[in-house]
Amino acid sequence: MGASQSGPVHMFQDLAYKTGFSIEQIKNLHNRFIYLTQAEDTLRREHLENVSDLALNPIRRQIIEAFFDKRNMGEKEKGCLQEIGFEEFVTVLSFFRPPKPHTVDEEMKNIKKEKLRFLFNMHDTDNDGIITLDEYRRVVEELLSSYEIMGAETAKAITDAAMLEVASVTVGQMGPDEFYEGITFEQFMQILKDVEIETKMNIHFWNLDTRTVQCGK
Amino acid sequence: MELKMFILVLGLLVGSLMPLGGASGSPGSGTGQDECKKNNGDEKNGNKTTKKSFPVLTLDYKKVRLPFEISLWVLLASLMKLGFHLMPRLSSIVPESCLLILVGLLVGGLIKLVGEAPPVLKSEIFFFYLLPPIILDAGYFLPIRQFTENLGTILMFAVVGTLWNAFFVGGLLYGVCQLEGTNLASVNLLSCLLFGSVISAVDPVAVLAVFEEIHINELLHILVFGESLLNDAVTVVLYHLFEEFTNAGTITVTDGFLGIVCFLVGLCGRSVRGASESTACILAAFTSRFTSHTRVIEPLFVFVYSYMAYLSAEVFHLSGIMALIACGAVMRPYVEANISHKSHTTIKYFLKMLSRAQVSDTLIFIFLGVSTVAGPHEWNWIFVVATLVFCLVARVLGVIGLTFVINKFRIVKLTSKDQFIIAYGGLRGAIAFSLVYLLNPDHFPKRNMFLTAIITVIFFTVFVQGMTIRPLVDLLAVKKKQETKRSINEEIHTQFLDHLLTGIEDICGHYGHHHWKDKLNRFNKKYVKKCLIAGERSKEPQLIAFYHKMEMKQAIELVESGGGSKLPSAMPSTVSMQNIQPKKPLQDRALPQLSKAREEEIRKILRTNLQRTRQRLRSYNRHTLIADPFEDGLDEILIKRKKMKELEKKISQMNNYLTVPAPPADSPSVARARLASDPQAWGLKSVTEIPTIKVELVSPQNPESVKVVDEFSKKGSQPKGSEEEGGLTMRVPSSEKQRKDKTPDEEPQPRFMRCLSDPGPAAEEEDEDEPFLP
Numbered sequence: 009m010g011a012s013q014s015g016p017v018h019m020f021q022d023l024a025y026k027t028g029f030s031i032e033q034i035k036n037l038h039n040r041f042i043y044l045t046q047a048e049d050t051l052r053r054e055h056l057e058n059v060s061d062l063a064l065n066p067i068r069r070q071i072i073e074a075f076f077d078k079r080n081m082g083e084k085e086k087g088c089l090q091e092i093g094f095e096e097f098v099t100v101l102s103f104f105r106p107p108k109p110h111t112v113d114e115e116m117k118n119i120k121k122e123k124l125r126f127l128f129n130m131h132d133t134d135n136d137g138i139i140t141l142d143e144y145r146r147v148v149e150e151l152l153s154s155y156e157i158m159g160a161e162t163a164k165a166i167t168d169a170a171m172l173e174v175a176s177v178t179v180g181q182m183g184p185d186e187f188y189e190g191i192t193f194e195q196f197m198q199i200l201k202d203v204e205i206e207t208k209m210n211i212h213f214w215n216l217d218t219r220t221v222q223c224g225k
Numbered sequence: 226m227e228l229k230m231f232i233l234v235l236g237l238l239v240g241s242l243m244p245l246g247g248a249s250g251s252p253g254s255g256t257g258q259d260e261c262k263k264n265n266g267d268e269k270n271g272n273k274t275t276k277k278s279f280p281v282l283t284l285d286y287k288k289v290r291l292p293f294e295i296s297l298w299v300l301l302a303s304l305m306k307l308g309f310h311l312m313p314r315l316s317s318i319v320p321e322s323c324l325l326i327l328v329g330l331l332v333g334g335l336i337k338l339v340g341e342a343p344p345v346l347k348s349e350i351f352f353f354y355l356l357p358p359i360i361l362d363a364g365y366f367l368p369i370r371q372f373t374e375n376l377g378t379i380l381m382f383a384v385v386g387t388l389w390n391a392f393f394v395g396g397l398l399y400g401v402c403q404l405e406g407t408n409l410a411s412v413n414l415l416s417c418l419l420f421g422s423v424i425s426a427v428d429p430v431a432v433l434a435v436f437e438e439i440h441i442n443e444l445l446h447i448l449v450f451g452e453s454l455l456n457d458a459v460t461v462v463l464y465h466l467f468e469e470f471t472n473a474g475t476i477t478v479t480d481g482f483l484g485i486v487c488f489l490v491g492l493c494g495r496s497v498r499g500a501s502e503s504t505a506c507i508l509a510a511f512t513s514r515f516t517s518h519t520r521v522i523e524p525l526f527v528f529v530y531s532y533m534a535y536l537s538a539e540v541f542h543l544s545g546i547m548a549l550i551a552c553g554a555v556m557r558p559y560v561e562a563n564i565s566h567k568s569h570t571t572i573k574y575f576l577k578m579l580s581r582a583q584v585s586d587t588l589i590f591i592f593l594g595v596s597t598v599a600g601p602h603e604w605n606w607i608f609v610v611a612t613l614v615f616c617l618v619a620r621v622l623g624v625i626g627l628t629f630v631i632n633k634f635r636i637v638k639l640t641s642k643d644q645f646i647i648a649y650g651g652l653r654g655a656i657a658f659s660l661v662y663l664l665n666p667d668h669f670p671k672r673n674m675f676l677t678a679i680i681t682v683i684f685f686t687v688f689v690q691g692m693t694i695r696p697l698v699d700l701l702a703v704k705k706k707q708e709t710k711r712s713i714n715e716e717i718h719t720q721f722l723d724h725l726l727t728g729i730e731d732i733c734g735h736y737g738h739h740h741w742k743d744k745l746n747r748f749n750k751k752y753v754k755k756c757l758i759a760g761e762r763s764k765e766p767q768l769i770a771f772y773h774k775m776e777m778k779q780a781i782e783l784v785e786s787g788g789g790s791k792l793p794s795a796m797p798s799t800v801s802m803q804n805i806q807p808k809k810p811l812q813d814r815a816l817p818q819l820s821k822a823r824e825e826e827i828r829k830i831l832r833t834n835l836q837r838t839r840q841r842l843r844s845y846n847r848h849t850l851i852a853d854p855f856e857d858g859l860d861e862i863l864i865k866r867k868k869m870k871e872l873e874k875k876i877s878q879m880n881n882y883l884t885v886p887a888p889p890a891d892s893p894s895v896a897r898a899r900l901a902s903d904p905q906a907w908g909l910k911s912v913t914e915i916p917t918i919k920v921e922l923v924s925p926q927n928p929e930s931v932k933v934v935d936e937f938s939k940k941g942s943q944p945k946g947s948e949e950e951g952g953l954t955m956r957v958p959s960s961e962k963q964r965k966d967k968t969p970d971e972e973p974q975p976r977f978m979r980c981l982s983d984p985g986p987a988a989e990e991e992d993e994d995e996p997f998l999p
Contacts, residue, residue, distance in 0.1 A: 040733060040734045043734065044732070044734075059731055061731035061740070062731050062732065064747065065724055065728045065731070067725065067728065068728060071725060071728040071729065101729070101733065104726070104729055127721075127722075147717070151720055151721060151724070165772075166717075169775075170717060173712055173714055177712075199712070200714065200715065203715050203718060203719065203722075207637045208722060209722060209725075209726065210726075211726055211729055211733070211739065
């Protein structure tokens with residue numbers, strides 16, 4: 009390993025250590041990154057929008073936004089970036105890494121919390137730490153947007169029902185005057201605790217070149 | 226008391242069964258039996274015997290005999306089942322299947338005592354009549370999502386595991402047979418292999434019967450159950466393979482090679498079977514699209530098409546079980562979208578009745594018991610014990626080995642506890658028995674011995690493993706099935722996750738599990754659903770469908786619970802819609818006018834929507850109670866709603882100083898709840914600043930929550946629940962004291978959102994809400 013190569017390799021190792029991917033996986037992701045950005049240094053939104061398969065996805069907006077969301081980068085800041093580098097790319101993707109086998113329960117809880125945090129950030133678009141009714145409604149609308157028929161009322165009704173449920177479960181008694189602001193992160197965790205996020209929200213990052221190997225389950 | 230009566234009836238049945246059997250056989254023993262009976266059966270028998278002098282009667286009886294006996298058997302089985310539930314202590318220790326086998330043994334013994342040849346479980350009856358309902362039931366209600374998620378694992382267990390078991394057991398048994406000291410030298414390798422393949426198959430019937438009762442978590446359930454369903458293919462192929470070989474007499478290497486090829490072909494013969502079953506599915510789904518006018522025959526289509534798929538698969542000696550499962554599972558989403566709610570219920574209950582609750586399951590086990598007593602037995606200690614031991618060992622080794630390999634590919638690893646349960650849950654059952662029974666005695670001289678061995682193994686697994694699995698599950702603290710219902714939040718997020726993961730996979734550029742699933746869904750939506758689902762429903766996204774289902778369920782629950790009492794699933798909270806809606810600034814009275822116009826408009830839109838989607842679109846709100854959830858009630862509801870609308874208009878126009886008793890029946894809450902979504906319409910009518918009279922105006926959109934907003938006294942901290950029952954009441958709490966009087970009355974009432982549609986409770990409520998006029 010000559011001096012010229014040690015740069016990126018070193019960076020890869022750092023990243024591997026930080027995010028938990030293996031060196032192989034990072035290399036593959038790097039290839040993918042270069043492919044997406046067409047050899048530029050940074051990734052912008054347009055690059056992601058160019059991914060053809062993504063066009064059919066009803067929530068592509070939010071997925072793309074998630075990559076540029078500062079909150080997911082581990083910083084305490086809020087707001088959006090305009091372009092991200094490889095490091096941020098891998099950081100976001102590390103949220104989808106399956107937990108290693110023999111992970112202790114404590115660690116599992118942390119992982120679950122992180123993943124839920126990621127989801128929460130996706131919904132909470134105005135960065136105020138609460139998912140309000142409107143934000144939630146937007147989520148539902150987007151989910152349903154790929155279907156032609158959809159009265160706006162249906163989305164509203166579903167959202168209302170969902171919010172009602174969250175409020176009922178988490179807050180319980182509420183006086184008539186009180187106003188339920190929205191779903192906080194703790195409440196979010198509570199209502200989704202049965203969904204087993206830590207096992208579901210994963211994708212396989214294979215150690216082989218992803219373009220040539222199609223992974224099937 | 227009940228028990229005694231029950232036993233009496235039972236005795237009657239059994240008593241009548243035998244003399245009748247005897248009557249057609251030997252008249253003498255028949256009359257002889259009469260005197261032995263000490264119960265009311267005597268009369269019946271006596272009648273028969275006296276009439277026996279007419280020669281005509283015997284003939285007549287013979288004509289009726291078969292269906293009569295069958296019905297008697299069925300009745301016996303059902304009574305048995307009833308009986309077990311009368312003895313709850315017993316049924317909690319011993320699984321039903323054990324008890325049924327015991328009963329079968331008893332009955333068989335009784336029959337043998339009579340000297341009558343007990344009916345044996347003929348394989349035809351088993352395979353053509355008893356088994357299909359169970360399998361169809363299993364396939365139709367298969368939880369697809371979990372099944373496909375674990376498909377790889379299940380297939381591994383089913384195919385590789387069964388193969389391993391078969392060869393291990395067969396080979397070792399052959400080895401044992403060759404040992405000195407046993408006179409089993411005549412058993413050749415082929416027979417052993419055949420026997421091994423038959424006995425290694427985990428039986429879906431037995432598994433279902435036992436696992437249903439212990440409620441383990443879904444993953445394990447689907448693994449064991451899925452394996453038991455799928456391994457049938459392997460078993461059938463192996464069985465026929467070895468049978469052919471035995472018939473052929475000698476085998477050469479080429480034959481062996483051909484055998485392997487045949488095996489693979491058999492497995493891949495799924496495509497042929499697939500053709501038959503997918504034809505059946507498509508036909509069924511397609512037909513159901515047009516049945517909107519003849520609802521009554523819808524269930525019939527489901528059953529008949531599936532059955533034909535099963536039979537046609539059997540024609541090719543391909544696994545009929547798999548055909549049936551695939552047919553049922555694939556057909557279900559399309560058919561369900563098309564058929565009416567009633568038909569769906571019919572199918573569900575009919576299947577359950579045929580398969581588990583009443584007939585097939587019970588009969589199979591009873592027959593097993595009877596056949597045990599009846600069948601020719603050849604007991605060979607060594608063979609039987611060896612079989613048993615090898616089966617267990619093979620299973621354990623197989624599970625451990627396979628799990629080791631499988632865990633490399635799974636995200637959710639299988640723990641050793643899981644492995645233990647999987648290994649332990651490998652119950653053998655009637656299918657194995659029938660397969661052995663079908664063996665030709667000429668080619669398999671040791672058939673009786675095989676029979677004995679199989680029966681022993683079955684008994685062992687069902688009794689010992691079946692009985693002990695429940696305490697073991699508790700002991701090992703295996704995760705149980707979660708009883709919680711799917712909430713709408715979870716549903717939303719599951720879908721969200723699906724899309725999210727697909728998107729991320731696309732970004733990463735590799736085509737994984739989610740990508741293909743998504744593609745399949747899209748294909749499904751675009752082409753398949755259009756063909757197979759009638760009309761509008763084809764466009765309904767899953768989330769909305771789920772939502773409707775929830776509403777329907779809620780509505781039905783409410784109707785059943787009478788509307789007045791606590792909802793079974795209600796969460797004890799008092800959060801209502803108004804808590805969620807953003808607070809509106811103080812509105813003056815002019816606003817209601819505005820919102821009303823909007824209300825009208827929206828209501829109209831919604832009503833048209835409603836009619837279009839055939840009443841499936843109901844706003845989800847626990848306040849909402851749909852008086853008649855079935856399609857016929859639609860018009861009534863609309864009329865009622867119109868009436869309510871008038872009333873509502875009047876109410877909101879009135880000054881807030883009057884009190885109006887709650888209107889009965891279907892309140893405008895239905896429409897209102899829909900309006901709940903519209904922030905405009907939410908007149909959270911504020912408290913007007915009136916010095917003397919404290920007014921609170923119940924927002925018409927939320928009749929159930931009577932909000933006592935008391936600006937002048939902080940005693941508005943009354944629990945909200947106490948006012949819930951007010952319904953559409955506008956109260957003028959003229960004095961604090963009066964209100965205080967009221968509250969104790971209302972306290973005891975369940976505190977949560979009331980649903981008003983049932984005139985009953987509403988009427989009661991009306992009584993309580995005396996006008997408040999000061």
